[in-house]
Amino acid sequence: MGGVSQLWLQAIEGTLILFFAGGAIALVLGVIVGAMRVSPVPIARAVGTVYVNWIRNTPLTLVMFFFAFCIPILLAQRFNALLPATIALGIYTATYVAETFRSGVNTVPVGQAEAARALGLTFGQVMSQVVMPQAFRSVVPPMMSVLIALLKNTTVAAGFSVLNLGSVTAYLSEHREATAGGNIFIAMFTGENQLMTLILIAAIFVVLVLLLAWLQRVLERKWRVER
C-alpha cells in the first residue's frame, strides 16, 4: 500500500507542476504576445496574430507530440518527460492568455483612452496608468477559465509518459499484485479496479474545477467594473 500511496502523491505532484509551471510560462508568454497584438508596431502585430491563430488551431496533443518526440531529435538531447510537456502546455495556453488579455484591453471604454491621450499621456502612460488597471479587473474572470482549461489539459501529458493524475491508472495497473483483494477501497487505490480509479480521478477534477469556478465567481463579484 505504501508504494501505491507514494504513486498517488507523485501523480498529484506531477499534475501540480504541470499546472503551475505551465501556467507561469503561459502567463508570461501570453502577456508578451497579447501586448504585441495591441502594439503600434505592424510587424509585431502580424507575428502575434500568426502565432495565436496557428497554435490555437493545432490540437494540444500535436503540440505536445512535437515537443515530446521531435524536439529531442532536433536538439539531439534527452529530456525528462516533464519538461517538454510543461513547455508545450505553456506555449499552447499562452495563445488563450494572449486573446484574453487583448479582449480585456478591448473592454476598456474608448473614452478612457481618449481622455488619457487628451491629457497628453504617452502610449506607455496610457497603458500603465489608465487602460491596464481597468483591463486587469475585467480580465481576471476569463483568465480563470483559461486556467481551468489548463488544469484539465494537464491530463494530456499522460499520453507522453509524464506521471500525473491522467496517467495514474496506467501506472497503478503495474502495481496490481500488491492488492490484498476483496476490499473495494483498497482496490480503488491500488488499481485493481480501473473503473473506480478513473471515477475517483474524474471526481478529483470535478472538485478542483468547481473550486476554481467558485473562486472565479468570487473574484468576478469583487472586481466587477461598474460601467
Next chain:
Amino acid sequence: MSSVLYDVPGPRAVLRNRILGIVTILVVLALIGLTIWRLVATGQFTAQKWSIFSYTRIWTLLLEGLWHTLSAFIVAAIGALALGFILAVGRISDHAWLRVPVGWIVEILRAIPVLIFMMLMYFGLPVVGVRVTPYVAVVVALIAYNGSVLAEALRAGVESLPRGQKEAGYAIGLRKNGVVRLILLPQAVRAMMPVIISQLVVALKDTALGFIITFPELLYVIKLLGNQVPFGSPLVPAAIVGGSIYIALCLLLSYVAYLVEKRTRRSPKLRQPPRPLAGAGGDAATMTERIAVQRGTGKHDATSL
C-alpha cells in the same frame, strides 16, 4: 493606421516603431534559422526520411487516419449539438426538479477532462463487462463534453434575449413549448452561432486525444509512420506533414466561424453588441466574454426595464 490606444505615429514614433519592427523580424528570423539549422544538422531533409511519402500505401494510411478523425468529428459534432439542445432546454425549464439536476449534469460533464472521460469509457467500462471500441469512447466523450458546453452557450443565448420576446410569444397565445421552440431557441442559436462553431473547432482538435487510447486517427498514423526504421524513423517529417493537415482543417473551420460572426454582426435582425469582440476565438475565455456581452445587451435593453 490608428487605434484608440495611440496616435497616428509622428516621425520619432515611426522611427521607433521601425526599430521595434526590425528587432521583431530579427528574433523571428533567428528562431526560424535555428529550426532550419537543427533540421538540416540532424538530417531531417535527407531523401531517405521523406521517401516514405512517395508510396501510395502510405498516403492511403494517412487518408484513413484523416477519415477516422473526420468521421469521429462529424458524429461527435451532431451528437454534441443534439445533447446541447436537450440539456439547454432542461436548463431553462420552469420546473426545479428538472432544472437543478440538469444543471449539475452540465457542470460535472464540463469539469471532467475529455481524456479522463475517454479513459473511463475505454479502460474503465470493461471492468463492469462493457467493452467499447476506441472510436465509441472518443465519440461519446466528445459528445458529453462539447454537448454540455454548447448547452451553457445556448442557455446564455436564451438569457440574453429581451424578456419582451417571451412575453410577446405568450401574448399571441403560444404555449411554453411554442415559445421555446419557435421564439427563444432560434434567436439563441443565431446569437450564439460563432460560439457554436468555435466549440466545434475544439471538438475537431480534441479528436487528436484519441491517439492516447489507440484510436487510429491522424496523429496515431503520424506516430506510426514516424517509427518506420527502414526510412530512418522520419518522425519529424511525419509531424510536419500531419501537423499541416490539422492546422489547415482547423483554420478552415475557424474561418467559417469568422465569416458567420461577420455576417451576424452586419445583420439588422440582431442587435449590435456594444463593442466589437476580439477574434473568432474558439476558447472558453472569449466565450465567457461574448456571453457577458450578450447578457449585457439584454440587461440594458429598454424592453427589459
